[in-house]
Amino acid sequence: MPYWLCITNEENWKVIKEKNMWGVPERHENTIKRVRPGDKLLIYVKQEREKDEIKEPRIVAVYEVASEVFRDSSRIFKSPKGMGNETFPLRIKLKPIKIFEKPVEFKPLIPKLKFITNKRKWSGHLMGKAMREIPEEDYELIMSVAK
Template identity: 55%
Template sequence: MTRWLAISNRTNWEIARKKNVWGVPQRSKKTIERVKPGDTVLIYVSQQKVDDKLLPSAVTGAFEVVSEPFEERTKVFVAPEHMGEEIFPYRIKLKPVAIFDPPVEFKPLIPRLKFITNKTMWTGHIRQAMRVIPEEDYQRLMSSNK
């Protein structure tokens, strides 16, 4: 079983949570093809300014993968402005394991996360749609939800 961190924004997080599906852009096809049923996906959302409040980067939930990757071209997700008409066609079906309410703030955990090797330029470690994280990091993020 592989542990994945899926990188998103709050809009697409809500879509994934409601529809129990995760999608990646065309350029991430090879990554999602490595995902298998039984794997676990933690969803990370980047920081976002809403009105005059800054919502921190956070992990919002954990899901079990319950399908093989598949291609679906129905527009479900909202593409960030810089991605143009991207529809995130490569998808997996999910089953909720835990919804973090409140979300687990990410930045305070950076010093203890193994997959982030550059602690000062840490955003470089989350610039793709999905990445494998070590079991130790998965457990640390899950236990931070309590």
């Protein structure tokens, strides 16, 4: 069974949690088309600055994919700066497995994660992606730390 790391921001994490929905831009069609019902998705909220506070990157939940990919351009997701009027029209329905009480800090995991081969420039493994497949070992590691 494939495991995925889904990369989002704080605003869209709220939408995912409220609507049990994941969406990506058209340019990520080839990736999302590989996702199947039953796959597991870890939600990764990227580092953001809120006034003077930096919120570190973290994994906040795990979901199971509950539908095939479908198209819906209704505006439920917030378009991040620099992405114009993006609606993330390629979507899948989600079934929550666990929303972590305490998010899993991402940076301490980097040395142990197999999918991150360049530990010094780790963000390059996530940059420009909406989601990426990760090995089962990495999924298990993250779940072992999650509360």
